[in-house]
Amino acid sequence: MTNLAIGRLRRFSATPGQMAVVLLIAAFLLAFLLVPAATVIYVAFTEKGTSNLTLVNFLDFFRNDLFVRSFWNSVYVSSLSVVWATLFALPLAVITTRFQFRGAMLIQTLGFLPLIMPPFVGAVAMQLLFGRNGSVNLLLDQHLGFKLPFMDGLNGVVFVQSLHYFPFILINVSNSLRQIDSAMEEAAQNLGSSGFRLFRRIIFPLAMPGYLAGASLVFVKVFDDLATPLLLNVKDMLAPQAYLRVTSIGLADPMGYVISTILIAVSIFAMWASVAVMRGREYSTVQRGGGGLARRKMKRGEAILAYGAVTLVLLLVLSPHIGLLLLSFATIWSFSPLPDGYTMANYGRVIGESSIYIKNTLIYASLAGLIDVVLGGAIAYLVLRTKIIGRAWLDWAAMSALAIPGVVLGIGYLRTYYGVTLPDGTPLATLSIMLVLALSVRRLPYALRACYAAMQQISVSLEEAAENLGANKRRTVRRIVLPLMMGGILAGFVTSFSTAAVELSATLMLIQSNSEAPIAYGLYMFMQSPAGRGPGAALGVIAVILVAVCTFASHYVIERSQKAMGARK
Amino acid sequence: MTVKFKEPKMAQTRDGAAVAGARKIEITNVNVHYGELHVLKDINLEIQPGEFFAFLGPSGCGKTTLLRLIAGFNNASSGDVRVGGQDILAMPPWKRDVGMVFQSYALWPHLSVARNVAFGLEERKLPRDEVARRVKAALELVGMGHLADRRPSQLSGGQQQRVAVARTIAIEPKVLLLDEPLSNLDAKMRVQVRRELRDLQQRLNLTTIFVTHDQEEANAICDRIAVFGDGRIQQVGRPMDLYERPASLFVANFLGTANILDGELVTVDGKRLFKVTDTISVPVPDGVTISPGTRLVFRPQHASLEDAGGQGVRLPGRVSNIEFLGASVRYGVMVGTSEVLIDVPFQSGASVRTVGADVNVLLPSDCMLWLAE
Ligand SMILES: Nc1ncnc2c1ncn2[C@@H]1O[C@H](COP(=O)(O)OP(=O)(O)OP(=O)(O)O)[C@@H](O)[C@H]1O
Numbered sequence: 004m005t006n007l008a009i010g011r012l013r014r015f016s017a018t019p020g021q022m023a024v025v026l027l028i029a030a031f032l033l034a035f036l037l038v039p040a041a042t043v044i045y046v047a048f049t050e051k052g053t054s055n056l057t058l059v060n061f062l063d064f065f066r067n068d069l070f071v072r073s074f075w076n077s078v079y080v081s082s083l084s085v086v087w088a089t090l091f092a093l094p095l096a097v098i099t100t101r102f103q104f105r106g107a108m109l110i111q112t113l114g115f116l117p118l119i120m121p122p123f124v125g126a127v128a129m130q131l132l133f134g135r136n137g138s139v140n141l142l143l144d145q146h147l148g149f150k151l152p153f154m155d156g157l158n159g160v161v162f163v164q165s166l167h168y169f170p171f172i173l174i175n176v177s178n179s180l181r182q183i184d185s186a187m188e189e190a191a192q193n194l195g196s197s198g199f200r201l202f203r204r205i206i207f208p209l210a211m212p213g214y215l216a217g218a219s220l221v222f223v224k225v226f227d228d229l230a231t232p233l234l235l236n237v238k239d240m241l242a243p244q245a246y247l248r249v250t251s252i253g254l255a256d257p258m259g260y261v262i263s264t265i266l267i268a269v270s271i272f273a274m275w276a277s278v279a280v281m282r283g284r285e286y287s288t289v290q291r292g293g294g295g296l297a298r299r300k301m302k303r304g305e306a307i308l309a310y311g312a313v314t315l316v317l318l319l320v321l322s323p324h325i326g327l328l329l330l331s332f333a334t335i336w337s338f339s340p341l342p343d344g345y346t347m348a349n350y351g352r353v354i355g356e357s358s359i360y361i362k363n364t365l366i367y368a369s370l371a372g373l374i375d376v377v378l379g380g381a382i383a384y385l386v387l388r389t390k391i392i393g394r395a396w397l398d399w400a401a402m403s404a405l406a407i408p409g410v411v412l413g414i415g416y417l418r419t420y421y422g423v424t425l426p427d428g429t430p431l432a433t434l435s436i437m438l439v440l441a442l443s444v445r446r447l448p449y450a451l452r453a454c455y456a457a458m459q460q461i462s463v464s465l466e467e468a469a470e471n472l473g474a475n476k477r478r479t480v481r482r483i484v485l486p487l488m489m490g491g492i493l494a495g496f497v498t499s500f501s502t503a504a505v506e507l508s509a510t511l512m513l514i515q516s517n518s519e520a521p522i523a524y525g526l527y528m529f530m531q532s533p534a535g536r537g538p539g540a541a542l543g544v545i546a547v548i549l550v551a552v553c554t555f556a557s558h559y560v561i562e563r564s565q566k567a568m569g570a571r572k
Numbered sequence: 573m574t575v576k577f578k579e580p581k582m583a584q585t586r587d588g589a590a591v592a593g594a595r596k597i598e599i600t601n602v603n604v605h606y607g608e609l610h611v612l613k614d615i616n617l618e619i620q621p622g623e624f625f626a627f628l629g630p631s632g633c634g635k636t637t638l639l640r641l642i643a644g645f646n647n648a649s650s651g652d653v654r655v656g657g658q659d660i661l662a663m664p665p666w667k668r669d670v671g672m673v674f675q676s677y678a679l680w681p682h683l684s685v686a687r688n689v690a691f692g693l694e695e696r697k698l699p700r701d702e703v704a705r706r707v708k709a710a711l712e713l714v715g716m717g718h719l720a721d722r723r724p725s726q727l728s729g730g731q732q733q734r735v736a737v738a739r740t741i742a743i744e745p746k747v748l749l750l751d752e753p754l755s756n757l758d759a760k761m762r763v764q765v766r767r768e769l770r771d772l773q774q775r776l777n778l779t780t781i782f783v784t785h786d787q788e789e790a791n792a793i794c795d796r797i798a799v800f801g802d803g804r805i806q807q808v809g810r811p812m813d814l815y816e817r818p819a820s821l822f823v824a825n826f827l828g829t830a831n832i833l834d835g836e837l838v839t840v841d842g843k844r845l846f847k848v849t850d851t852i853s854v855p856v857p858d859g860v861t862i863s864p865g866t867r868l869v870f871r872p873q874h875a876s877l878e879d880a881g882g883q884g885v886r887l888p889g890r891v892s893n894i895e896f897l898g899a900s901v902r903y904g905v906m907v908g909t910s911e912v913l914i915d916v917p918f919q920s921g922a923s924v925r926t927v928g929a930d931v932n933v934l935l936p937s938d939c940m941l942w943l944a945e
């Protein structure tokens with residue numbers, strides 16, 4: 004072998020420990036993400052009961068009126084939700100980034116809303132506020148003599164989803180706007196452009212990548228959501244159909260798998276499209292250092308308009324929460340703008356009966372978060388700090404979880420692991436650890452991003468200095484990398500934890516008994532019966548508080564640890 | 573900031589940053605590639621025990637790459653590196669005992685100054701009281717004993733630099749590698765700290781490599797310098813030798829100011845002449861070979877100006893520019909189509925020439941260098 008070849012080889016070599024880690028992670032991702040997803044797709048393409056490849060299932064799908072209608076309904080609801088979410092988000096984004104505006108902080112905090120409450124919880128409260136016989140329509144009818152169909156059929160889904168998910172667009176667009184160099188705006192003004200033309204021709208194109216990222220996220224989330232339509236009694240959408248097929252007809256029926264495959268395809272398509280639209284256009288002129296767009300003082304008329312718009316959106320956004328809070332204290336609330344009376348009984352009942360849900364949630368979500376930061380940290384290290392073969396593959400595989408809807412992963416687990424049984428005959432798929440694994444796989448991309456960001460902030464020379472002073476790779480990771488990454492790891496944990504705590508779609512598929520169910524499942528059960536709505540709302544409020552407290556506590560810890568470390572360079 | 577290194581007490585030499593038996597560094601036929609990019613080409617170098625050695629060269633020429641190769645953070649595609657006779661290329665960085673001070677200092681922000689310095693000793697599993705003693709000794713050696721409990725972010729640039737040095741010498745490395753350790757300091761600090769570094773190196777008798785692209789810095793404190801250019805070592809030597817006898821145009825240009833005259837070899841009446849212009853030519857001394865691309869090189873302070881007469885080679889020219897530098901006057905003189913710079917010592921009362929004056933540039937023949945690329 005030539006010297007050159009030896010040099011090359013040396014560069015690719017990895018320690019045995021690193022290789023073991025790669026193999027372990029690969030095994031995990033294979034077993035709990037790729038194989039279940041591939042199984043679903045495989046079943047969709049095989050003839051029922053045989054292993055012959057066929058397209059017949061897809062033909063059946065498109066010959067069935069219900070499915071075709073469901074498909075177009077899902078497309079319609081997702082697209083319209085994006086449109087409405089855009090209408091809610093854009094004014095807020097522009098007002099808070101381009102003008103001097105008092106409530107900017109408040110609006111930014113809204114970004115956490117989709118994280119701390121699943122949309123289906125709000126759906127019930129929205130029904131009471133905006134439904135055919137809800138508070139708003141009762142008042143309208145009484146005073147103006149007409150009603151508005153906010154919540155009828157698909158409208159209701161669009162309304163709930165767009166209100167719930169618009170912060171994804173708000174945050175992405177605000178970030179893009181904030182990063183635009185003020186010189187760009189000044190250059191345009193210098194060339195004679197101003198006002199709305201300036202916004203349309205310069206500012207918005209530069210914020211486009213952020214907008215598309217947010218919009219595609221909203222589209223995918225709405226398309227995959229199962230519980231909101233079900234709770235609003237809308238069954239002819241794609242994700243509910245997948246669930247209903249599998250739970251009512253059984254695991255052997257190919258239609259559930261065909262629908263799942265279509266869900267995956269649409270997710271991938273939406274993400275691809277948001278990237279592809281931008282390809283070939285050069286918008287990376289976005290620079291830092293310019294200090295972002297100059298914030299202008301608002302004129303009187305503008306200010307009235309701005310505060311009016313913000314107040315309206317805030318009222319809408321907070322309505323599910325307000326409704327939920329009212330409902331949780333209500334004795335009876337129907338056919339009246341406000342509850343008939345108030346009581347603590349709902350909380351009493353929930354705390355007595357449902358502490359098991361809370362306990363389960365805490366266990367599942369923390370385990371999932373833990374798995375995520377361990378895997379995310381390890382993958383981030385392997386990708387950013389080693390040249391080991393297969394590292395890019397791990398990264399890609401972990402991120403691909405973004406494209407697998409919860410309901411699909413649940414179906415995949417059932418199909419893959421139902422036949423596998425423990426010695427006592429219990430199918431593997433019914434163990435609650437499966438739910439933990441599903442949750443961790445679904446949230447892995449977020450934790451991975453957080454770990455990447457944390458590790459990218461650590462200068463490699465800090466690690467080299469440790470090695471230079473005698474610490475091997477393992478010791479360097481333990482003594483230098485981990486302590487420095489702690490903030491990012493914690494942030495990743497919290498994101499995983501708080502989103503896993505309120506996830507429902509995989510949960511609905513995998514949970515078999517009440518005693519093993521987490522809060523989201525309990526909420527869903529409560530909310531299905533009118534009598535359960537009071538206690539359900541109380542449980543919802545508890546869930547929101549639980550997640551919010553955890554989120555803010557960890558932010559506090561992260562900030563303190565960073566302060567202790569001093570200004571990082 | 574004016575803390576000087578204290579004189580070593582016996583205790584320090586015994587169990588502090590103690591005097592190490594200095595090691596020799598031998599680098600043979602080293603080549604380094606980054607992918608397709610050939611960054612270091614056939615490097616051969618021998619650095620003597622206890623020597624303060626500089627890698628000097630323009631940005632991007634491979635100095636850091638070679639330093640990192642010695643420390644174990646790069647791989648050579650061929651060649652050998654020996655420290656104290658031992659081949660180190662196959663060892664992982666943490667086994668090499670090659671102390672490196674990083675350009676960014678790389679102090680760990682989550683550890684105090686004392687814990688930073690203790691790190692390497694803890695990794696060597698030394699007993700706790702010995703760690704404490706050696707941390708104290710190392711910090712005192714660099715005059716930082718009183719700041720042991722601070723966080724790195726609470727230190728000035730110069731203080732951070734000293735902590736980085738203390739952290740490295742605490743483990744008593746076999747050799748010390750310094751990658752532009754002064755580049756983050758302001759000009760005044762640089763002069764002070766470089767002298768302290770030299771002091772310390774002498775006291776510890778540590779073979780040291782110092783990377784810089786500042787020639788003044790290298791000249792001031794280093795025993796010998798390797799001038800890097802384009803991934804190769806262009807010349808190795810003592811600072812004064814490099815200045816007086818550069819081996820190539822590259823080195824002459826890189827170290828100090830050099831006048832370079834282009835011309836061609838002609839033979840007139842059996843005598844070899846270097847023709848600069850049609851009317852100006854310089855006799856070529858016997859024994860000098862002139863090939864295409866050879867230029868005539870001389871330093872501004874080696875030539876002088878005169879009206880007429882005198883010994884040596886004369887180049888007629890016209891004063892085109894005058895700069896007063898304090899101790900001397902720098903004249904720009906047009907010789908043919910090129911401007912040469914001549915430094916004339918300034919004496920009060922002496923007459924100063926004016927722009928446009930016709931002069932002769934007088935070149936003593938022992939100061940003429942005939943160099944190619
Ligand atoms: N990790 C890397 N991958 C690819 N090329 C690299 C890498 N590091 C350095 N290089 C290239 O190798 C060459 C030598 O780099 P090196 O850092 O050794 O230069 P240097 O002499 O230390 O320069 P400076 O004085 O600017 O620090 C440069 O052309 C650089 O672009």
Ligand SMILES: [Mg+2]
Nearest residue numbers: 635636637751
């Ligand atoms: Mg360098």
